[in-house]
Amino acid sequence: MTTLSPPPAAPATAPSAGRTPEKRPKRKPGDGLFVALCLVPALVLFALFMIWPTVNVFRMSLFTWSGFSPNMRFVGLDNFTKLFDDPQFIRAFQNTIALLVVVTIVTMGAGLFLAAIMTRQNLRGRNVYRFVLYIPNVLSVVVIAAIFSALYDQENGLINGTLRAMSLDGLQVVWLGDQKVVLWSVAIAMVWQSLGYYMVLYMSSMASIPEELYEASSLDGASASRQFFDITMPLIWQNLRTTLTFFVMSAVNLSFVLVRAMTGGGPDGSSEVLLSYMYKQAYTNSSYGYGMAIGVVIFAFSFLVSLLVSRATRREPLQF
């Protein structure tokens, strides 16, 4: 890697050349130097550790390369065609989609519902609840994985241990060792991690809806659920839309870090997700080109899903 990306100042000059000088009225001599001094360190770091690696993901996906040897062979789109015949990749893709769908629906639905009842009913001790519900969001994923491993532990975990203490041994489940169960165990941990965050977020946007709207509709005899669908939902729609779009991307990541720390993709690939499979190919299998092709698919996939979500949820913004 001898050529580093050019400092972004150079390509950055061209497109704005057409700007009229009136648009920057207060340019004094010496401004240029000051701007450059302030901007260049940040842009160099940004280009070096974000733009250039991103470019490299795409570039390397067109090569086969077994790691540190200098033999990089250009193979065009071969890595991508191979993907479709790779049952492990298809499984990882299916797992990712299943987790996205289930976790999104549960987290968003429960988050909205809980936020609505907590905002509408002036509960006592609201700050305490809010404090507790937000805790999982400040814990690291390793800690969450460790907590859930402790809960799920086959012999002495909280869940199976409790069932045994109640003589309900028959209900014990091998949470992380059963191929049919493990993905749901991961999904539960994901919901546990993110529910509080979205709840607090929706609570703050619901709190800005004027109380009069609810009072007026109560006088008209509207039920609480009617109020939720006719007043609350439309008025926080823009916020909902933004969080939904971002949720897709963060869920792709969360599923990976959790799987990496909790199951390692096992047993036998049954909890593998796209990003964890990419890591496995890159580090364990030393197929960097193939791994990066998976990376490109993830980029494209999460971008596409975000775009679709954002399109499908477009509404005329409502004001209050």
Added chain:
Amino acid sequence: MSIKLGRGLTYALVGVMALLIAVPVAWVLFASLKTKGEFYGSPWALPEGLHLRNYVDAFVTARMGRYFLTSVVVTLFGLLLVLAVAVPAAYVVARYEFRGKAVVETLLMAGLFINVNYIVVPIFLMLVDWDRALVGVLPDGFFIDNPGVLSLVYAATSIPFTIYLLTAYFRTIPKDYEEAASLDGASRFRVMTKVMLPMARPAVTTVILFNFLAYWNDFIIALTLLPGDGKTLQVGLLNLMTAQKAAADYGRLYAGMVIVIVPVLIVYALIQRRLIEGMAAGGVKG
């Protein structure tokens, strides 16, 4: 009557939710004080005494004490770096006109959508390459296994988010203060550091909070860039998890978890209002 019932149900529901979160965390706290034999009894039994042996084990034998220090240093240095480069950049983007500004802003916006998890592999390979190029000068390598480089990568990958938040805040501050200061003869640099920076304190605090959590809680980058002995706390905990699966040494693992959880909970308790306000003010988690 039905309103009362509804309220009761609401309390019950929210209470159950809170318990579902609090109980596992509290359970780990209690379990960290149990002796080896106690783990095979009922999971709901309280520890019989303050069995602190687990903590000594975790701190010394499992080297969590050392990893703790590494994490503190890496996080603080990363925060320092990101503020040093992002504050001036955000200020200039908010206040100055320059050629290529639109492109810079677009690139930074696009950067908000690049998650580090996607690009750790190329970053790692790039650093390995640099080490190989320098092998004549530094035979032991410099970039891999260097906590300072880890801080630098943390800082660099949080630049788009940090600049985004700071720029938005700088734009809300009226220009009068700066104009008054520069009429008084203050240099551009003094205007930025002595006038604008103090006024942007709420935004700077929010940025520090979010970046603190991101750096402190990361394990993917740390796992990749520090493969040697000098690990961070999260990677140390991950190793304890792996070791526990082999040796069933629960006590040490739970003590390790408490060591990782407690500092974050303390920081969270101290600043929770600010954190939640900052999030509502437009901190969209990437």
